[in-house]
Amino acid sequence: MLASFLQFSMSGLTVGAIYALVALGFTIIYNASDVVNFAQGEFVMIGGMVSVFALAAGLPLPVAGLVAVIAAMLVGVALHRLAIEPARGASPVVLIIITIGGAFAIRGLAQVLFDKQFHKLPGFSGEAPVNILGASIVPQAFWVIGGAALIVLAVTLFFERTLLGKAVLATAANRFAAKLVGINTGFVTGLSFLLSAAIGALAGILVTPITLTSYDVGTLLALKGFAALVLGGLGSATGAVAGGLILGLCEAFAAGYLTSTYKDAIAFLVMIGVLLVMPNGLFGRAQAERV
């Protein structure tokens, strides 16, 4: 009883941590530029795929991971420069389509550069499950949860303690005012893509030993990350992380206690259910209509 509860909690937190990172990446870009970046899942894919192939090419795992993060950041900057920046001022629907087009292109590129197979990274601390109170947990789960916590902490410190981070926050609060006080908002938007790409890639590296990766894992991750983002309240980093963890836990418990067939459906059911009761998400603020 306790064992299975613990088992499901751990697997929920593990997946949830990944959703949280994807949603955090969404939030950073959304706050800086009002763009919902559907290519966010592709960064996770790049993190996994590039480190798999770099490892196969003989690089040690930490170096392979570094290469993957840098690759994702390059792609993030390219996406911003070549697709988002030229379309500035377009309607939200157009911007969404552009990021989906970007996701297509990145996926297509990965398919050409790598292959269409599933790949796996070795666990960072081996594969032997640890037994805790009857629950058997793969050591990589601790890497995922701990790594995600560290990333969230680092991102928080970046926004609260550094001048650059504050510039991003200022741009998010009021783009026009930020421009007036001399912040280069174009640079800030670019930076947000860089940061989100790095976060996504790290998530991909952390989770690939558990879930496998292939060129097309990005779509479902982006959809669930978007669900987590909106569940949390669109624009709130705390909300994004909480939304991700909640979706992960709901999935794991539903799969464990109810049905595993509809595991992937749970995230969307929960998200729709919450929105019907709280139209602005869990942490979103209602805005009075001004006329």
Add this chain to the structure above:
Amino acid sequence: MARFLANRWISLALVAALIVLPGLILPSSYYFRVGALVFISALAVIGLNLLLGFAGQVSLGHAGFVGIGAYAVAILPARFDVPVLLAVPAGMVLSALVAFVIGRPILRLKGHFLAVATLGFGVLVAMVLANEVGWTGGPDGMSVKRLEIFGERIRQPRDWYWISGTLLLIGMAIAQNLLASPTGRALRALHDSEIAARVAGVDVARIKVTVFVISAVYASVAGSCLALLNGHVTPDAAGFLQSVEMVTMVVLGGMGSLFGSIIGAAFLVILPQALTLFHEYEHLMLGILIILIMIFLRDGIVPTLHRLLMERRS
């Protein structure tokens, strides 16, 4: 009024010509098949344009209704011996009911919240279709009984070209009827200002559900045609990518332009056919082309051309 009527009949005649003239010269059934796909997509896109382009309500899950229509003509004849010709309206009714039930709560949401809720709906439909193997055949899909009219089995792409072309023309005329009516004015009005529409007495919640139901029925008919043309359905018909493709067709052709819906559909149906020449580079090329088109034609093809024409004239 006279000018408006003229416009209306002119655009219908233009669409009719675009259906009939190629139909007389197309060389092989491959081309008739592509043509039928264009018309079927255009029908769904016209419906989605009423919702997205005219009423301003985004749906990232409209392929869910395509899926309902497609599986209605697959499941009902195969499992319940319902005649194919009855399965199509059954799908329409089912889609309308589903849209009616989920529409009221979901359409209270705005912007990205509405986008993600509709997206969730579409993904859920696709998952049900993929998982209820006993009914739907699972991820591999199931075959669809051919349509029979007067004992004649309709399986030639050429026949489907004419059937779907006719349906497109009817769908276009119905959409024009709607837009020129009080309901049409109300749904266009709420795009610009919900509060002003309400003050003028428009029951905004009701109008939103109405147009959501109508667009769902368009998608359902298109889904049924698609399944009957292909003779096979898979859950991909209801998938997220299909939904995105429909939205892209609306935006590409021009939000709020019925004629644009046809152009947008034609473009995105024919383009991938051409891109298959590039084999494994197909995805990459499609992604890049979508980005380029959206950057340079962000108002859509038909509105952009219209503007250029007006500028030249003045």
Add this chain to the structure above:
Amino acid sequence: MSALLEVSGIGIAFGGVRAVDDVTFSARAGEIFSIIGPNGAGKTTLFNLISGVYRADRGSVKLAGAEVGGMAPEQLAARGLSRSFQNLQIFFRMSAVENVMLGRHIHEDKSAWRHLLGLPSTARQNRDTRARAMALLERVGLAALADRQAGSLSYGMLKRLEIARALAAEPRILLLDEPAAGCNPTETAEIDRLIVEIAKSGIGIVLVEHDMKLVMSISDRVLVLTYGRVLMEGVPGDVARDPRVIEAYLGAGLPGSEGSHA
């Protein structure tokens, strides 16, 4: 004449701030009843409460004797209440005449089935609606621009277009929120004449306006609002002379010297 619109003890608070507090007044058919007050006095909020955009925390609103507090804007429209907006709420993608045609929504057939089928009855009704809308455009001086997209019209024209749209509903009571704001003197005079004419036709008008000359010259009665509360109510002459009113305005600029506002 009996009161057409009776507002009593109405109030709303936003985050503890009482934007409108215990406001009571009544307006009659054919009368021009003006509400004035410094910026932030709660005039627009009061309009939003009466027209159902906001829901009041307390108090009641009666329309022709029937309680309508808490009703949605579309329900109030059906009962004969219409309004214009301080910040334009125009259907920019529609033509000028279509904007006014929409104003007739409550008088039109609402069956989506008949609309989809494009029945002759719908076409007939469309012609009738359009003819009435054209007459209203004529009345506000915009007939020549009927088929222009509303988004391409000037600010002053849009202000008049909003009035035409509100009139299309054939309301019993019309709330006008700064109909002359941002208009030049010629346009203001035009709107002035229009408002008087509308009142003469028997419609009750509740007017919020910053242009004191306009208010004082056309109003039958004036209500002064400060900090969400009623300061006084009276005929224009008394209000203009009242020391409390002058004092209330001294903080925010004298009445009549009002030039710019948010």
